[in-house]
């Protein structure tokens with residue numbers, strides 16, 4: 631594996647999860663693997679978990695780390711070929727990616743969807759720009775349409791917590807005041823499609839995800855019905871895909887409550903809007919796994935970086 635850009639780069643989810651759980655037992659066991667090498671973490675958008683866990687994972691492997699808030703500190707990049715750069719962009723991705731490749735042996739990118747142009751977002755112009763012009767491996771720290779480090783951490787958490795051969799796992803939409811990307815939901819769906827689980831997606835009409843992602847996954851518009859007898863309920867907001875980037879409703883009847891949760895474990899990638907996405911009573915209960923999920927982000931990133939270092 632050269633790059634880690636999407637869940638599709640995972641050749642065996644079960645093996646990766648087991649490897650990550652072994653790293654979790656002794657995080658600094660491979661401290662020499664990355665010695666003498668540098669990873670660059672470039673953020674075009676905000677972060678807490680991804681920023682700290684990816685650096686932690688790199689340090690556990692002996693990598694040196696350079697972090698840059700590219701969105702506020704770097705130059706505005708041009709991605710289109712042949713552009714006369716007489717407007718707002720100062721540097722072409724061609725130069726930027728080659729220059730960064732001289733300083734870093736691995737480059738990790740966070741660049742959220744713009745949510746204004748579906749075609750542009752689905753082209754993954756930032757992530758694919760670095761993939762095309764950087765000469766080093768590229769890691770996705772949440773791009774326009776995917777968040778594979780989060781999905782792998784969620785798979786680790788499910789493996790640690792699951793007690794059934796075929797658990798019922800629900801992905802439920804919830805209201806949010808802003809238009810949020812589809813990336814987390816997309817990667818969770820793609821990861822669940824690799825699992826032996828009774829998987830159901832529930833959301834209001836109009837919030838269908840990209841059908842090329844959901845494929846034949848079960849979709850139920852009645853949230854209570856979807857959540858019946860669930861073992862895990864993963865809650866996440868996303869904006870409309872069909873009416874691209876729009877907030878069609880903020881119906882708080884979709885806020886996750888203890889009543890709807892039942893005996894299930896609650897999951898969310900964080901950050902989470904309390905009492906919009908999920909009620910305090912759920913987050914403050916022993917059914918919430920959000921802190922465990924956040925801890926597993928370190929081992930998700932560490933197994934990815936380990937595989938990149940071993941194969942490049």
Ligand SMILES: CCC[C@H](NC(=O)CCC(=O)O)C(=O)O
Pocket residue numbers: 808810811812813814867899900901902903
């Ligand atoms: C890991 C999640 C990152 C991002 N979340 C947000 O942008 C939430 C921002 C907010 O609630 O103000 C998202 O939904 O993709």
Ligand SMILES: NC(=O)OP(=O)(O)O
Pocket residue numbers: 676677678679680681772780899900901
């Ligand atoms: N879940 C996640 O990626 O969190 P941050 O946006 O804080 O990195």
